Amino acid sequence: MRVAEWVREWAIDLIPYRPVRLLIAFAIAAAVLAGLVFVLRLVFDWVDRRLSSWRGRTLRSIRWQSQELLSEQDISRISQGIGLLGRRLAYVGVVVMGLQLFFVLVPETEPFGRTVLGYVVTALTGVLNGFVAFLPNLVTILVLYFVASFLVKLASVIFRGIENDRIHLTGFERDWSPLTFKLVRATAWVLFAVLLSLGGSQMVANMLSGVVLTYMNAFKVGDRVRIADAEGVIVDKTTHVTRIRTPKNVTISVPNSLVMNNHIVNFTTMAREDQEGVIVHSTVTIGYDVPWERVEALLIQAARATGHLDADPEPFVLQTSLDDFYVAYQINAFTHESQLIPHIRSDLHRNIQNAFHHAGIEIASPHLSALRDGNVANIPADDLPKDYRPTSFRLTPLGGWPQRETGSARDATGHSGD
Numbered sequence: 001m002r003v004a005e006w007v008r009e010w011a012i013d014l015i016p017y018r019p020v021r022l023l024i025a026f027a028i029a030a031a032v033l034a035g036l037v038f039v040l041r042l043v044f045d046w047v048d049r050r051l052s053s054w055r056g057r058t059l060r061s062i063r064w065q066s067q068e069l070l071s072e073q074d075i076s077r078i079s080q081g082i083g084l085l086g087r088r089l090a091y092v093g094v095v096v097m098g099l100q101l102f103f104v105l106v107p108e109t110e111p112f113g114r115t116v117l118g119y120v121v122t123a124l125t126g127v128l129n130g131f132v133a134f135l136p137n138l139v140t141i142l143v144l145y146f147v148a149s150f151l152v153k154l155a156s157v158i159f160r161g162i163e164n165d166r167i168h169l170t171g172f173e174r175d176w177s178p179l180t181f182k183l184v185r186a187t188a189w190v191l192f193a194v195l196l197s198l199g200g201s202q203m204v205a206n207m208l209s210g211v212v213l214t215y216m217n218a219f220k221v222g223d224r225v226r227i228a229d230a231e232g233v234i235v236d237k238t239t240h241v242t243r244i245r246t247p248k249n250v251t252i253s254v255p256n257s258l259v260m261n262n263h264i265v266n267f268t269t270m271a272r273e274d275q276e277g278v279i280v281h282s283t284v285t286i287g288y289d290v291p292w293e294r295v296e297a298l299l300i301q302a303a304r305a306t307g308h309l310d311a312d313p314e315p316f317v318l319q320t321s322l323d324d325f326y327v328a329y330q331i332n333a334f335t336h337e338s339q340l341i342p343h344i345r346s347d348l349h350r351n352i353q354n355a356f357h358h359a360g361i362e363i364a365s366p367h368l369s370a371l372r373d374g375n376v377a378n379i380p381a382d383d384l385p386k387d388y389r390p391t392s393f394r395l396t397p398l399g400g401w402p403q404r405e406t407g408s409a410r411d412a413t414g415h416s417g418d
Contacts, residue, residue, distance in 0.1 A: 033098035040094065044087050051079050129238070148192035155184040209256035210239035223268040224338045227259055233339065247342045267338040277310055277334035280344050284352060285326040285365040291380045292319065292327065298359055299331040302351035308344050310334040326365045 159181035161167030214237075219225050223234050225244070232246035241253045270278045286295050296317040303315035315333035322328075331352070335344055356363050376390045 030098075033094060036094045036097070037091070040087070040090050044083065044090075047083055048080075051083070144192055148188045151188045152185045155181055155188070159184075209260040210237075213237070213242070213256060213259060218264050219266050219268075223266055224271075224341065225267065226265040227254055228262040230254060267341060271336045271338035276313065277336050278338055278341070279332050280309065280335055280341060280348065281330055281332045282345060282348055282352065283320065283328055283330045284356075284363055285323070285328050286361070286363070287326050287365075287378065289378050289380060290361055291382065292329075294359070294361075295327075295329050298355045298361070299329060299352065302348060302355040303331055303333040305351045305355075306333070306344060306348045308335055308337045308340055309348075310336065 158167060159177040162172065163177040213219075219234050219237075221234050221237060224232070225234060227242070227244065230244050230246065230252045232244040232252070234242065235245045235251065236243040239256070241255055242259050244252045244254060246252060267278045270276065284295075284299070299317050300315050303309055304311070309315065310333070313334050315331060318330045318332065320328045320330045331348070333348070335341070337344065353363065377384065377388075
């Protein structure tokens with residue numbers, strides 16, 4: 001693409017008339033495309049001639065005893081099929097390159113050439129990467145298939161040779177060959193199906209889930225997500241597994257079928273610049289004796305003092321529950337830095353502690369066992385009546401005990417009370 005930019009800068013951009021610029025760009029792209037196609041045709045024609053010259057000399061049939069396993073024609077057809085596939089892939093690549101060259105040469109269509117066609121290249125790259133990731137499983141399937149095919153082919157050769165008196169096995173009658181071959185063939189393919197089903201069902205499920213996740217666009221590499229119990233940054237996506245790096249720098253490989261069967265929380269999606277942001281929250285519990293207005297003001301103060309939290313929208317507080325002994329306050333604030341959420345939450349906790357400690361308020365969840373007589377009511381002092389006085393303890397003597405007055409009173413004997 002640097003060559004295309006150089007050609008556009010020194011040749012096309014100097015022409016003021018737009019139709020002429022388009023014509024020149026089209027001519028250059030067509031010339032490059034035709035040249036590449038011509039070179040590819042020469043290369044593939046040379047390969048075809050070489051394969052034809054190998055017939056009868058280098059390419060020979062594979063035989064066992066007097067039975068042919070793989071003929072020269074079979075080997076030649078396989079080679080031609082591989083060559084045809086390579087030729088078509090090469091032509092597709094050349095056409096994509098030619099179109100991208102044309103769009104880059106024209107200034108008005110340069111963004112289109114760098115985006116839309118870039119998507120095509122990205123899709124092809126994704127298919128190639130998926131195929132490469134699938135190769136280990138594909139090799140396993142092919143090995144199983146070729147082993148089963150080889151066993152069936154070998155059994156066919158042996159039993160056909162026995163039936164035609166070309167192979168002789170001591171104690172084995174020729175009439176047994178057809179039925180024995182059918183039994184061996186059925187056994188081989190049953191074993192192949194069993195092995196494939198045992199190892200392939202989960203593999204196919206993961207592959208299909210990977211395809212669905214790709215088109216769902218649920219997350220991308222670099223996004224911060226939570227999948228089931230795993231939270232971290234997506235570092236790799238394949239057709240079979242999704243890899244997540246946790247804040248502890250541990251990489252977790254999650255099968256795609258498990259990803260599909262669990263909820264996916266994408267923090268990065270809402271944290272992008274065109275969105276409102278993702279909410280970072282934390283909860284503290286404070287007793288009823290502290291006014292809720294003061295608690296909420298301190299929590300918002302702590303949020304505003306925390307870095308990487310947005311000032312707009314403003315932080316807000318929710319009272320999530322009124323428990324027996326305390327109120328649960330939840331501070332919520334927006335951020336666009338999804339990758340820093342663990343550090344942001346930690347800084348928020350520090351600032352909450354500082355704000356409450358400087359205000360003289362304990363961050364504690366009181367659990368009270370109160371004797372209501374003689375105790376001040378557990379509500380803010382500003383909300384108590386002006387003439388409020390806590391009641392005194394009332395001691396009621398049990399039967400048979402001498403009654404005594406409280407304070408400095410003396411009993412009937414003149415001794416001071418205990």
